Amino acid sequence: MIWEKLLTDNDGQYVELQSGRLFNQAAEGSMYSPFKHVSFMPYTHDSWTEYWFPVKNTRGLTHATPEIALNLRVQNGWLKWDACAISPLNDTLTMSVPFTRDVPVKRMLQLKPLETVRDSIRWSGEVERLKIQLGETVIANGQPADLTRPLAAPKEFDWESEYGLYTQAKDLANQRKYEEAATYLKKVIEKNKYHVDALVDLGELYLNFKIGWQGHALPLIKQALAINAYHPKANYLQGMMEWNMVGSLDYFGVASLHSAYRSPALTQLAIRAIRNEEWAKADEFLQQALEANSTNFDALQLEIVVARKRKRNAHALKLIKELLFKDPLNHFARFENTLITNGEDNKKAFSGLINSELPHETYIEIALWYNKLRLFEEGLQVLEYAPKEVMVLLWKSELMSQLSKDGKQYQMEALKMSPERVFPFRDGDSGLFLNALSSSDKNAAEMGSYYFFLAALALKQVDAKHILRVGEPEIKYAPYYLLKAELLKDEKEEVLNALEKAYEIDPKSWRVVKRLAEFYAANGELKKAIRINEEKLTKYLKTKKVETSGLPEHEIYILGQQRAELLKQAGRYQEALEVLNSLTILPNEGASGAHKLYRELNIRYAATLNQQKKYREAFAVLEQAEKWPENLGSGEPYNPDNRLTWYLKKWMTQKLTKQEPQPADITKLTKNLSAYEFELLKLFQ
Structure with missing residues (x-):
């Protein structure tokens, strides 16, 4: 009922029905059903029409x-x-x-x-x-609408069989759980070392998701090709490992015989032709790629580049217009427009529409798209529009070096900047930091070491924990120490040192305060945990007003909820409830922690009153436990499970009237009671 006040009408709740393109919203367990996770082929584009509409006064929907x-x-x-x-x-x-x-x-x-x-x-x-x-x-x-297809996998299906293991591997890969997928593919190959599809898929995982593992991928794919020279995916992956036209033409040519790989393979050949500045050949490949798949957006973009490079500007502008009609938010098309027209309005139109949370990453993506074509000048021009950020400057330095220019000043400037908003994750990112590691400037070397560590962590190139122990960067940046604490979470002393270092660097950060308080509470120092939390919330706790607290509202409710939890652990239930009652927690899907804590605090407080023989007060608090305060961000379900509080209220009434509890009531209650609620019940014994 929490949402009713947000509605534009006043006739009660509404129901939102959804129907998607697939049979279910696949979860992890879906791979053991007929309804697996789906994936995309290379360079494919999908589109569909969604209908959103209100329905009223029909008393249902069929x-x-x-x-x-x-x-x-x-x-x-x-x-x-x-x-x-x-x-x-x-x-x-x-x-x-x-x-x-x-x-x-x-x-x-x-x-x-x-x-x-x-x-x-x-x-x-x-x-x-x-x-x-x-x-x-x-x-x-006029025909029955029920599905006639099977809805469950056969119970006797052997998931440990060769096909069962391969099916699980494919589904895990589609879930982007690549390491688990690789484990299952290895099991398949152990059963059958010539399982071609498993060899190729494992090679693909090594090639795309294990940086520097191309040498491991090559023998697997070669083995598959030795069994089937026309295997489309094996040829496509082998072609991807060939940088030049001569080596790749053979493999992509064979891959293009298969309809699913024809457009991707021809697109890759066009890319290699562009690298060689063979514009006519690139155009020929692109026309064939688009004939096979007219919605191959990379091919459409490459077609614009080739038209511009061949001085066919009118044709390029026509292609840009067509691409923007299909994809109105295509930043690449607008950038190409600036290259051809050099108009100020077009330049503003390009940069004005890049409004993401991390806009510099969008510019980098466009620049690196040109980089793979060896069009370094265009890549640099893109980065001229980008805001000054660490990764932008580092990539500027790299692209300038590709053009045999000195970009060292950009690298040094980047390494002196704050590490805020630096999230290296691309294949080429880690290479940007290698020069910095050997810099004579200690500060630059430390920052380079930190960024290399982040890249290694994201790309799983090396064991990040090993980097921490061998060459740990010494930087004054609290999030680094929070990350270190998470990575070394099994080593209590290391975690404590990292969290206290983070607090020393940034004692005002709510993330640092929350994490350090959690550590203290979990390791027997509850008073320390309460104190550090209280120091952050001091102004708010005095007035219970956001306006005078000097803190953003989200920090107050996050740390306020933590405070209530800490006070619960200290047995200060009434204080904890006062804190919760003062908070305003933004509703969000699936959030129930604050209400669960509220309910538990009331029950625990009632148990304390029961021990003091204050049965009437305990009854009132149990009544309170059944409520769903709007400020806690959770809406009341239609049928809340109040069996525990119903029983406890009945028991309080029996105590007030000096009746004995009925054994049948206890038996009925405890039959399906969760372990968590059973522990709460025991408080009243």
Whole structure:
């Protein structure tokens, strides 16, 4: 009910129905069902139309189209139907039974959007047998709508068989759990060392997700090609390992024989032709790639580059216009427009639409797209538009070195900047920091070491823990020490040193305060935990007003909830409840921690009152435990589980009237009680 005040009407709650393109929203366990995780082929583009529409006053929903929503049901020999217009309607709604003359409903509808109509007629058939039409549009064809496909995997299917292991490997890869996928592929190869698809897929994982493991991928793919020279994926991956045209033409040529790999393979050949400045050949490959897949957006972008390089500017501008029609937010197209026109308005249009949380990363992505084509000048020009950030300057330095220019000043400037917003994650990022590691400038060397550590962590190139122990950077940056504490979480002394170092550097950071307080509380220093939390919240705790606290609201509710948890551990339940009651926690999907804590505090406080024989007060607190305060950010479900508090309230009433608890009540309660709630019940013994 928490959302009702946010609605624009005042007639109660609403229900949001969703229907997607797939059969389910696949979770981890879906791989053991028929409904696996799906993936994309290289250079594919997918599009579909989504319909979002409100429906009102239909008392349910059984059928919907972009024009009309219907609710049909048969009750006591009557066919009852409600209709809500989604679009303006001026057509005939017909409901009939196929192959008979039975036409229960034939009604002309003239409705504006969200206008409704309802009716009923004597009819006792089955709704599923009705053919429903609105004008010429068939809404239902009179056939049962239930799925006829299997909904569960065979119980006797052997998931440890060769195919079972391979199926799990593919699904894990589609979930982007690449290391787990590799483990299962190795198991397949142990069972059958010539399982071609497993060899190729493992080679792909090594090639794309284990930086520097190309040498491990090569023998696997070569083994597959020795068994099947025409294996499309093996040829495509082998072609990817060939940098020049001569080596790659053979493999991409064979891969292009397969329809799924034809457009990607030809696109890769076009890239190699562009690197060699063979513009006519590149154009030829691109036309073939687009013939195979007209929505290959990389090929469409490459086509613009080739047209510009061939001085066909009018054609390039035409292609840009067409691409922007298909993809209005395509930043690359707008940048190409600036290269051709050099107009100030076009330059503003390019940079003005890059408004992401980390805009510099968008500029870097565009620059590196040119970099893979060896078009370093264009890449540098992109970075001229980018805000001054560490990674931007480092990539500027790298691109200048590719053009045999000295970009050292950009690197040194970058290494003197704050490490805020630096998240290296690309294959080439770690190479940017290698020169800095040997710098005579100690500060620059330390920052380079830190960035190399981040890249190694993201790309899993080496063991990040090993870097921490062997060549730990010494930088004054609290998030680094928070990360160190997380990586070394099994080493208590290292964690404590890292967290206290983070606090020394930035005692005002709510993240640092929260993490250090958690550590103290978990390691027997609860008073320290409460004190450090209280120091951060001092002003707020005095007035319970956000405006005078000097802190953002999100910091108050995050640390305030932590304070309530710490006070609970200290047995100060009433204080903890006062803190929770003062907070305003923003509702978010699935959030229930604050309410769970609120309920537990009330029950624990009631148990304390029970021990003091204050049964009437305990009863009132248990009543409070059943509430769902709006400020805690969790909406009350339709059927909350209050069995524990119901029983405890009954027990308090029995104590007030000096009755004995009924054993049957206890048996009924504890039958399906969770271990967590059972522990709360024991507080009243």
